[in-house]
Amino acid sequence: MRKTNDLGLNKSFKFKNYLNYTVILAVLAVLMILQFTGAAGTDFNYKIMPIVIPIGVYVILALSLNMVVGFLGELSLGHAGFMCIGAFVGGKIASLLDTGDNANISVMLIALILGGLCAALFGFIVGLPALRLRGDYLAIVTLAFNMIITDVIKEIPFFAKGSNLPTPSLKDEYNYIIIFAIILITLAVIQNFARSKHGRAIMSIRDNEIAARTMGINIVKYKLTVFTISAFFAGIAGVLWSYYQPGINYEMFKYNVSIEILVMVVLGGMGSVNGSILAAALITFINNYGKFSEESFAPYRTVLYALILIIVVIYRNAPGLKGFREKYNMKDLFAKIFKKKTSQEKLEDIADKETKKSEKSDKKEQKLSNKVSKKAAKSAKNAKKEDR
Amino acid sequence: MDFLETLLNGLSLGGTYAIIALGYTMVYGIAKMLNFAHGDIIMVGSYIIWFTFLRLDCHPSISIALAIICCVILGIVIERLAYRPLRGAPSLAVLITAIGVSSLLQGLPAILDTISKSSNNSALKEKLSGILNPLPIQDMVHTNKLVLFGVEFPISISALVTILITVATMIALTVFIKKSKTGKAMVAVSENRDAALLMGIHINKIIVVTFAIGSALAGVAATLMLTKGTPASPSFGALPGIVAFSAAVIGGIGSIPGAALGGFLIGILETFCNANSALSPYRNAIVFSVLIIILLFKPSGILGNPRREKV
Numbered sequence: 136m137r138k139t140n141d142l143g144l145n146k147s148f149k150f151k152n153y154l155n156y157t158v159i160l161a162v163l164a165v166l167m168i169l170q171f172t173g174a175a176g177t178d179f180n181y182k183i184m185p186i187v188i189p190i191g192v193y194v195i196l197a198l199s200l201n202m203v204v205g206f207l208g209e210l211s212l213g214h215a216g217f218m219c220i221g222a223f224v225g226g227k228i229a230s231l232l233d234t235g236d237n238a239n240i241s242v243m244l245i246a247l248i249l250g251g252l253c254a255a256l257f258g259f260i261v262g263l264p265a266l267r268l269r270g271d272y273l274a275i276v277t278l279a280f281n282m283i284i285t286d287v288i289k290e291i292p293f294f295a296k297g298s299n300l301p302t303p304s305l306k307d308e309y310n311y312i313i314i315f316a317i318i319l320i321t322l323a324v325i326q327n328f329a330r331s332k333h334g335r336a337i338m339s340i341r342d343n344e345i346a347a348r349t350m351g352i353n354i355v356k357y358k359l360t361v362f363t364i365s366a367f368f369a370g371i372a373g374v375l376w377s378y379y380q381p382g383i384n385y386e387m388f389k390y391n392v393s394i395e396i397l398v399m400v401v402l403g404g405m406g407s408v409n410g411s412i413l414a415a416a417l418i419t420f421i422n423n424y425g426k427f428s429e430e431s432f433a434p435y436r437t438v439l440y441a442l443i444l445i446i447v448v449i450y451r452n453a454p455g456l457k458g459f460r461e462k463y464n465m466k467d468l469f470a471k472i473f474k475k476k477t478s479q480e481k482l483e484d485i486a487d488k489e490t491k492k493s494e495k496s497d498k499k500e501q502k503l504s505n506k507v508s509k510k511a512a513k514s515a516k517n518a519k520k521e522d523r
Numbered sequence: 524m525d526f527l528e529t530l531l532n533g534l535s536l537g538g539t540y541a542i543i544a545l546g547y548t549m550v551y552g553i554a555k556m557l558n559f560a561h562g563d564i565i566m567v568g569s570y571i572i573w574f575t576f577l578r579l580d581c582h583p584s585i586s587i588a589l590a591i592i593c594c595v596i597l598g599i600v601i602e603r604l605a606y607r608p609l610r611g612a613p614s615l616a617v618l619i620t621a622i623g624v625s626s627l628l629q630g631l632p633a634i635l636d637t638i639s640k641s642s643n644n645s646a647l648k649e650k651l652s653g654i655l656n657p658l659p660i661q662d663m664v665h666t667n668k669l670v671l672f673g674v675e676f677p678i679s680i681s682a683l684v685t686i687l688i689t690v691a692t693m694i695a696l697t698v699f700i701k702k703s704k705t706g707k708a709m710v711a712v713s714e715n716r717d718a719a720l721l722m723g724i725h726i727n728k729i730i731v732v733t734f735a736i737g738s739a740l741a742g743v744a745a746t747l748m749l750t751k752g753t754p755a756s757p758s759f760g761a762l763p764g765i766v767a768f769s770a771a772v773i774g775g776i777g778s779i780p781g782a783a784l785g786g787f788l789i790g791i792l793e794t795f796c797n798a799n800s801a802l803s804p805y806r807n808a809i810v811f812s813v814l815i816i817i818l819l820f821k822p823s824g825i826l827g828n829p830r831r832e833k834v
Contacts, residue, residue, distance in 0.1 A: 210615055212622075264819055270614050271557040272818055275768060279811035282765070286808045394622060401619055434633030441627035445605055445620050452616035453608040 155322060155409050163315045184311060188379050190419045191314035192372045195321050197399040197415035198408065199368035204397065205406035206329055207361045208341030209265060212393050213277035216284040217254040217366040219388035221373025223294045225250025226302035226383055229374075233303040242303075243313070243378065250374035251367045257284075258366020262359040269344075281390045288385045299382040314375060321368050326408050328364070337361055338406075398440050402447055528677040529798045530791065535682030537790020538689035539747045543767035544774065544782035545696060546740040552777030553713045553733040556614065559621035560601060562764020563628035564738050568594045568745030569755040570632060573657050578650045591742030598738025599731055607727065625761075632757045659754040681750040688747065692740070693783045700779065705732055713777065762807070766793075769814040775827025784825060789813075 166187065170179055196214060203211045229246040233239075257280075264276045288294055295301075304310075328334050337357050339347040348354055377383045399418050403410030422436065450456060543565065550558045568590040575586035605624050609617050632654050639651035676683075700706035711719040712729045720726055741760075748763065749755070766789060774785025789810055796806035817824070 204615075208615065210618055264815060267822060268818055271551075271618055272772065272822065274557070274618060275765070275772070276815055276818060278765060279769070279814055282762075283808040283811050286805060290804045391626070394626060397619070397622070431637055434630045434637060438627055438630035438634060441623045441625075441630065444623035445627070448616050448620045448623065449605070449608050452612035454611045455608055 155326075155412065156319065159315065159319060159322070159412075163312070166311060186420060186423045187311055188314060188375075189423055190416050191311070191318055192375050192379065193396070193399065193415040193419040194318055194412050195368055195372040195375070196396045197403065197411040198321050198325050199365045199372070200396050201400045201403070201406070201408065201411040202325060202328075202361050202365040204400050205404075205411070206334065206337045206341065207358065209269065209358075210274040210397075211261075211277045211362075211365070212274050212390060212397065213261060213279075213281035213284075214365075214369050214396050215388040215390060215392035216277075216281035217258055217369035218373035218376065218392070219281075219284050219288060219385065220257055221250035221254040221370025222377040222383050222388065223288055223300060223373075224253040225370070225374030226300055226377030227294060229303050229378070230301060240313075243374075246378075247317075247371055247374045250377075251370040254370020254373065255363045255367035258362045258364075258369075259359055261366070262362030265358050265362060266355055278390055278393070281388075281393055285385045285388055298384050300377075300384075301382045302377040302380065304378055304381065310378070317371060317375065321371075322408070322412070324364070325368075329408065333357065333360070395440075398444050401444055525677070529794055531678040532682060533791030533794030534787060535678070535685045535790070536751075536794055537770075537787035538685040539744060539751070539786075540763065540767045540770045540790050541689045541783040541786025542692060542740055542744045542747060543763060544771035544786045545692065545779060546737040546744070547764075547768050548771045548774075548776055548779065548782040549696075549733055549740075550737045551771070553709050554602075554606070554730050555713075556606065556617045557621060557768070558606075558734075558737065559618065559764075560624040560628055561737065561741055562760030562762075562767075563625050564594050564597055564601075564741040565745045565748070565760035565764065566755070566757065567597055567628060567631075568742040569749055569759050570654075570657075572745060572749055573660060573755045574650070576660060577657075587742075587746050590745055591739050594738040594742035594745070595735045598734045598741070602731060602734040607730075629757050629761070655757065657755045659752045660749050685747050685750070688743065689783065689786075692743065693779060696736075696779050705729070709733060766807070766810055769810065771824075773814060773817050773824055775824030778824070778826045781824055781826035 166183070169183070173179075196218065200211065200214045203209055203214075225246040228249050229242055232242045232245065261277060261280050265273050268276060289296060289298075329338075336347070336352045339350070339352060340354060340357060344354065373388075376387070380387075395418075396415075399415040400411050402418070403412070403414030418440070450460065543561065546561050547558065550556065550561070571590040571593050572586050575581040575589050576583060579586075581589070601624055605620050606617065609620060635651055636654045639648050639654070642648060700709060708719070708724045708729050709732070711722065711724055712726055716726060719729075744763075745760075748759070753759070767786060770785035770789040771782045772785070773788065774781030774783070776782075792813065793806050793810055796802040796809050802809065
């Protein structure tokens with residue numbers, strides 16, 4: 136019998152496993168309809184796009200950080216560093232190759248790939264300490280990496296000393312389609328990676344490294360792969376960011392950005408692909424939408440996210456709240472709303488099935504034992520007959 | 524700048540790092556968690572000194588004492604509300620909570636600023652004005668060189684005081700842990716929590732005491748940093764906190780002399796980088812590179828005990 140779980144580890148096609156692609160495509164379709172019918176008017180370029188593009192970039196960032204934090208179970212506080220490398224390398228390459236006013240797609244593709252590869256190289260380098268260090272130490276090393284990157288970029292004349300490196304921007308109005316395409320590619324790569332045998336190997340490293348090693352899983356290979364892929368996509372997000380901004384500054388990639396991405400991943404639920412997408416979209420939306428995006432609201436936003444982060448982590452992990460967690464959780468809430476079975480009822484169902492099974496097997500055993508005893512009785516009779 | 528003066532300045536900067544690193548190492552050694560918010564407790568301390576000393580005209584000793592008391596209370600509150608519910612939870616969860624506490628504290632000055640700007644109370648407005656970019660407290664900075672028996676020494680008075688306070692704190696902490704009953708209980712909790720519990724040690728109480736000591740050290744560190752002329756700001760403690768944690772790791776986390784040694788080493792390294800014009804922009808990069816190299820080749824630090832991973 137095939138069992139499914141949250142990650143959809145079965146091979147059979149189920150629409151549920153592709154729901155996220157469908158939702159993203161639907162959002163894209165809505166945007167395209169809005170654009171072509173002109174229903175939103177000038178709002179489309181001046182109000183909707185400044186929200187949609189950052190959401191796209193942060194969704195890619197959250198998805199890629201989720202690989203390290205959610206699947207590998209290591210805390211990386213240097214994600215903005217990879218983004219920084221991608222943004223500066225990609226932005227510089229794009230501005231060197233770009234001669235006309237309108238940036239063309241091929242230049243953007245080259246910038247995306249080269250920026251991503253440069254970030255991936257650094258991801259590999261940061262992955263090396265991750266082979267020996269874990270937990271708090273690794274978090275500090277990644278944080279230190281982020282600070283080193285911004286400090287060094289600040290001193291390189293090639294990158295305009297890190298302040299206001301002018302970058303080209305796609306002048307035509309279809310750049311959001313490119314961002315959506317990249318989100319879909321990122322999602323496909325990361326989700327399929329997580330569902331593959333490699334993904335399972337990585338999650339086994341997270342759950343118990345020694346046990347994973349004993350089972351013959353190549354820890355070195357998998358840890359480096361995760362860091363490299365994660366950095367690659369962060370670099371791509373950086374290139375997109377440099378295209379979105381008229382000029383890029385090293386201060387855009389300080390470690391508080393890394394922490395912001397971490398907040399998204401934690402809020403979405405570590406290890407949950409769809410959760411990362413939703414949380415990234417929600418937080419970026421709040422950061423960029425209307426009244427909340429005002430400068431005077433920024434400190435409240437920071438404090439609010441911090442509070443939510445603390446409460447969510449305590450709720451999900453506190454040993455003392457175990458009973459509370461089983462009683463009140465999001466899954467049961469959704470289940471009640473959509474009138475599905477709550478986890479408690481599911482457990483009861485399973486228990487019912489088990490008891491039925493055991494009853495059945497009890498009956499079988501009884502039958503068997505009856506048969507055996509009858510046989511024994513028969514053979515005993517036969518034996519008696521033979522004796523006579 | 525001549526060599527001796529740079530060295531002494533490095534020792535003084537290192538003293539500040541050492542005090543912060545002592546706070547990290549105490550908490551890490553006993554509660555087994557990286558208190559990411561330590562640097563931000565320092566920030567709160569610096570703001571309390573700024574507010575009481577410049578805005579309420581308190582005597583310096585009173586404002587310093589107030590800062591230390593407030594830091595201690597803050598540390599205990601954070602421990603009680605954010606960290607204690609997570610005792611026994613995975614270390615990743617504890618670390619993320621600590622990061623959350625850190626950014627929560629960093630957001631507070633900005634909130635006070637917006638509150639004071641929008642309030643009608645003119646006294647409050649005046650008292651809290653400029654909270655986001657406070658001026659350095661000049662009265663606390665003594666850059667005059669030390670003169671003894673008519674001889675000028677190449678060290679400023681505040682630098683000398685920093686070094687003396689660091690050494691005194693280190694000795695006091697070592698004596699406290701080696702001799703006092705609470706200190707011995709701390710060592711017991713750090714070595715084996717369950718065994719300590721069986722011996723009748725109240726673990727929560729010991730961890731609260733540890734946080735109180737660590738936060739008091741944060742208050743001292745805030746004072747020392749202000750005497751160097753650094754103005755208070757929301758990110759006052761963030762970078763020094765991370766550098767000092769590196770120092771604690773380099774010296775060997777959990778070891779008190781190690782934290783002091785690491786702090787002094789990092790301070791000297793940073794001062795020498797600063798003195799060299801070619802290296803000075805990269806000083807943080809160099810410090811963190813040293814951290815990464817030491818972690819790679821000797822993860823237990825210079826004076827730490829290597830830990831073996833058990834199944």
